[in-house]
Amino acid sequence: MVLVAASAAAGGVAPARIYVDHGLTGTNRDRPGLREVLAACREGDTLVVTKPDRLARSLLPDAGSIADELTADKSP
Secondary structure (H helix, E strand, O other), X not given: OHHHHXXXXXXXXXXXXXXXXXXXXXXXXXXXXXXXXXHHOOOOOOOOOOOHHHXXXXXXXXHHHHHHHHHOOOOO
């Protein structure tokens, strides 16, 4: 994970925009890093994960739900 974060930073990603859930798996959607990244993503952003199962273990229901959250209108 450190290598991935270092690569992202070297590619111009601000450290404040790198979200990590240390020790937590994709089986649990109640993760601080996941909540933070979903709240921070805006239209036009790119979300990069090390592997799809790091985002959501159950790709169909969980990843679909995450995609719905990412594409929902977040305007006040």
